[in-house]
Amino acid sequence: MLLDHHGAGPGTATRTLRRPVRASAPGRPRVASRPQTRPWESRYSAALHVLDLTAAVAATGTVLLVSAPDVRPGLLLPAAVMVLAWPALLAGTGAHDGRVFGTGSDEFRGVGRAGFLLLALSSFVSYVAQLDLSRALVLLAVPTLTVLTLAGRYGARLRLRRLRARGACTKRVVVVGRGGAVTDLAARLRRDSSGLEVVAACVTPDSRSGVAAALRVPVSGLDDVAAAVARHGADTVAVTSASETAAEYLRRLSWQLEGTGTELLVAPGLIEVAGPRLHIRPFEGLPLLSVEQPRFEGWRRVVKGGVDRATAALALVFLTPVLLVIALAVRLDSPGPVLYRQERVGVNGRGFTILKFRSMAVDADRRLAELLDRNEGDGLLFKMRRDPRVTRVGRWLRRFSLDELPQLLNVLGGSMSLVGPRPPLPAEVERYDSSVSRRLLVRPGLTGLWQISGRSDLSWEEAVRLDLRYVENWSLALDALILVKTVRAVVSSSGAY
Template sequence: MEPRTVSADFDVVPRQPRSPGWYQRLAAGVLIGDVLAIMASLALASTVRFGVIPTWREPIDAYFAIAAAAIGLVWLIALWAVRSRAKRLFGEGLTEYARVINGTLVAFGSVAVVCYVAQIDFARGYVAVALPVGIVLLLVGRLAWRRVLILLRRSGRCATGVMVVGAPDDVARTVVELRRNLAAGYRPVAVSLSSPLHKASPSDQAILDSLPRVSYESAVSTARISRIRAVMIAGELPGGRDQIRKLGWAMENSRAELILVSRLTDVAGPRIHLRPVAGLPMVHVQLPQYSGFAHSVKRLFDVVATLGGLLLITPVLAIIAILIRAGDDGPVLFRQQRIGVGGKTFTMLKFRSMVVDAEAQRELLESKRLGNDVLFKVKDDPRVTAVGRVLRRYSLDELPQLWNVLRGEMSLVGPRPPLPSEVEEYEGHETRRLISKPGITGLWQVSGRSDLSWDESIRLDLYYVENWSLTGDLLIIGRTLVQMFKHDGAY
């Protein structure tokens, strides 16, 4: 049987549906089940608390009716916020149930905080009934839908088309396991081999010949054009984990998920999600996304926190400006061209901490350059003024960058804003720093600053770019406040 290798127009791989209809239908069913469970728990709580079943004939007090509606709405929003109905979780079991419980606790915790702050007197007995009953009903509903999904998958339905990539023996083993474990929800639709097929056994060849074969070099482009929803890496690839990382980069912002079927324990870059399935220790790789809701929240946080911070430190800014001006009658601000997101140039602001002709004196200090092959940093730099040493010691010279944050050129937390001369030195993966807005502070700022080597600075910035989270930003801001008084690497 002749192998079917992908043609130039990608006609060999069957086109997958534009959207998985089964997922929308299942998600709608789960949502309806959640609504019914929440309504039932709130109705039971009303019965226990007020001694009457709320109906149109015997309605409860309007105050509690509005409160119950508000709790129900917050509850549904919380279940959505924790992604309890994510496609990857359907049929998985414990992880889905844990998110349902977390979402419920978040909802009732939020209600409790609002009632406490607003001094709203709300019946505790109502909550004491609705919370546990709601959790039980929600979990029962999710369990029922999970059983339905497993039955459908065993009949060959509700499965995600997947391309399996790797060495012939690893790919063949993975295809066999996926066909055997239909409950996993993945259906092989194509394979891509990283080494010649003649190295495989006759049995493996028969398995691989039953599927369209895509050239290794065009695996990602074929997955995009054919709308394949998952690319599964079986075993090791030529080039090891660096090749896996590059494959993840090539798939960024695509609608496909990347799954590793291997014993890898150290995958650099995107966060991983373990999903044990009989015979297949599967690892989902959450691909970085650089737009959408999460980054809208980041921008909102930047603006609100910056405006609040400026209101608090305006007197400090005025005092610093007066001291700098009084020192040598030079300009208060230092303006410098930096490279921002997408390689765009912007003017970064800082309080001037050096003498006016600092740039002209730079060549005289080349022999004293420390710690970094690309960045120009000198310890005990004689160009720094007396006021400037204090500003640098406590990182106060960077406060004007809050204006850059308001202008959308920077973020409170992010990679360090590079100079144009630094970007010219980039040779490859370093350019990934430019896909996220530079920050006033970041991992580089709280991990040694100028004492770091060039490679260490790049590594920290790339780690931040690929593992960003709002919680992580808050932790970095907290560490920055501590670092301001430790002065490590600040010169």
């Protein structure tokens, strides 16, 4: 369904800047246009329409099949209306906007809003028109339809990301700003597989050679952006935060790009702050970027704690046979205790004892000093792909993260959460600076962004960046997404050693 063409939605580190309808230069004004639709986006949207209709037919058809024979004739028309209304509602909530394809959660939120609207409209029309609609059609078909659509969107997104990993279905981007900021943003876009392909850069004169060497793309000056867009067939301009790209420069750049269909993105300078914490607020006609403070208390934390403990309790009950088998395997494989206990640092710097199935020999901590010169990690972490201290059963446990299962007891006791930053060692915390110490503002997690992003393959800097991103942007929805992705990361055993 998807072919190798360029184009994609913006990543989480950028925000769209609406271009005013102004003259690009004294004399002839241009007619502002919407960002151009790339061929792959049209095909992708058409494929999504097919998936949406299929989900609608499957959901309503199932309800018709399970309904009583004498009720089915009266359900045919409402079911047909529901099938036809579903794509329109999805389009109305932005679920077919090209800017959300493959990036962020806006696409999924659009599907959720469409499901809520369909449920509300069905109930309202049934009440006002005094229609005797089947409860199954309203209370069963709509939620089923929403879930099936979300599943289809998730599958389509996986396909899109695989294509983007091969350089297809991307937007061609010109990055603009000061040298260091341009290099950092370009590296972030490439690392995050956001669908934004950096094809050129426009920077200050003193940083042109350095940026060209670092990015290996054509580099020109800040006054050459429009020409660079045309020269390299770009459809997006991403501007970094710097004094050289302040308000007056952005205003003139937006005028130059009017009528070209080029999308203008501005990085707010708050790379790790995204999602619901960022809002555009108008003050006396002046649009300002509002950054809300992260919430570390309140009802969401209470809900998170309740969900954590209830889930941990249920998991321990259902996993008891598995836990017993693993405990027996650890005991038979090597001498020593089944559980490994280690002091870690939790929320607000409070210490606690973390529990794991023992995956190393009992003298592993004493042997660490003799292995330090073979450390393959950086920063404060010790890593070895073939650590001689790991037992045979331990290597298998680590591959699928089964050694972490006893931490459900930590979650049940309240010292850990299901999702959070990696629980650090006291020796690591002693060397934290003020920014890294923000990891301690929330409970450490059994899993987190570090778990779904590469685990032991991550550098120290990357692991810290992911933990800080979680702390700054925590939400219940993000926790749910991380838990779902953890299953895939564990099954693939990527970065586990």
